[in-house]
Amino acid sequence: MIHYRNKREATLLQRSTERLDIDLLVLPETNLILVASVIEPLRGANRIAGSELYRWRLLTPDGAPIPTTSHIAIPADGTFRVTSEETPLFVLASYNWRKSATPALKMQLSQAARYRTMIAGIESGTWLLAEASLLDGQPATVHWEDYEDFATAYPEVQAVRDRFVVDGKRLTTSGSLPTVDLMLEVIRQRQGYSLALEVSRLFRYEQPSFHVDEPLFAASAGLRMQDPRVTQAVRLMEEHIEQPLVLTRLARRIGVSARHLQDLFQQSIGAPPHVHYLALRLNTARRKVIETTASFADIAAATGFNSASAFARSYRASFSESPSQTRHRLRRRIMPSAPPT
Structure with missing residues (x-):
């Protein structure tokens, strides 16, 4: 489940073509996968879009490389200090967060909250925000293993069992994969469903069985399709890109009514069938725009x-530029430089 309240106040989740900068405060003994769960979807969005939609900066309490539980230190871009910056701040922590919860750090977080447009507690980072009294009277989520302890320790916080929670200027996640879900949601809200769907393909897929003759449909990768009828419908969409099936025919082939299929899609992937179908077609078209010389009519x-x-x-409504602009912009970037004369 995903919990929203006062979503309009969350500037992180508003449609925009402007670059979004994010500061990551990474605490000792954070998992590598937790750091990657924030950064990699943003990197993927930049790569697919062919432009810098997102930029991030890694900060640590002392500016030194941060030791992780994988025994791989992560270099820092700087020391976390209180400034008047409005850049969203993500606080990342995994194990032994209490060692980092010094009075000085809690004071810094409290002061930073006066300026930052958003402060996010990523996994155990939620505990740090609660310690700094930044979640009082608000819903928040933590890793499922810590839920009972967290609810007991902070009765002033409304602990909920959701994957991530957005509440005004506060955001919390319950683990690494929920953080990936959050970042995909950020991309979906800012750049649209089509780009978020393409980014999700970079990370995971759902394979129905281990039979070698079962096809893998990459276009539906990353979706949490809990209902096999939704999985079947998505596969039919992927098989009929050139001649799209109307909703009633698609539903008939699944064995449900069109209204019921709409409900199943909304419950399973958070978008109606027509939105997902259009995203599949536009993403296919965008790859052809970039990777081929085919005419736009073709x-x-x-x-x-x-x-x-x-x-x-x-295409323009989805990607904020025309097909010709995409082709010219991205091809200009990959064209080799002329040899010296």
């Missing part, structure tokens, strides 16, 4: 659009 036809103009309108 790409439109190959991805189920009635005309090049209809394709261009939908």
Whole structure:
């Protein structure tokens, strides 16, 4: 489950074409995978978009490389200090967070909260925010193993069993994979469903069985499709990109009503069928725009659009630029420099 309250106040989750900078305060004995769960979806979004949508900076309490539980130190970009910066601050912690919860650090977090547009507790970082009294009277989540202890230790905080919680200027997550879910949600809210879907493909897939003859559909990677009927519907969508199935026909082939299929999609992946279907087609089209020299009319036809103009309108609405702008911008970046004369 995902918990939202006062979502409109969360500038992190608003549609924007501006670059988003994030500061990560990483505490000792943090897992590598927890750091990666924040950074890698953002890196993937930058790579797929071909532009710097996100930039991050790793800070530590003393500016020194941070030791992790994997015995691999992470270099720091600087020391965490209280400034008037409004950049969102993510506090990352895994094990033995109490060693870092010094009066000085708690005071720094409390002072930083006056300026930061968002402060996030990532996994055990939630405990640090609670210690600094930054979660009083608000819902918050922690790792499932710590839920009872957290609820007992901080009765002034509304402990909830959700994957992540967004409440105004506070955000908490319950572990590494929920943090990936959070970052995908940030990308979806800021850049749209299509880009978030493409980023999710970089990280995980759901394979229905171990039979070698079972096809792997990469386009649906990263989705938590709890209902096999949704999985079947997504596969049918992927098989019918050039000639999209109308919702009623798609539902009939699954064996449910169109209304019920809409409900299943909303419950399973948080988006209606038409939104997911359009994202699949647009992502396929975008890859063709970047990787081929096909005309936009041919790409439109190959991805189920009635005309090049209809394709261009939908493409711009999703990616905030035209197909020609994407092709020119990204190809300019990968063109080799002319040899010296």
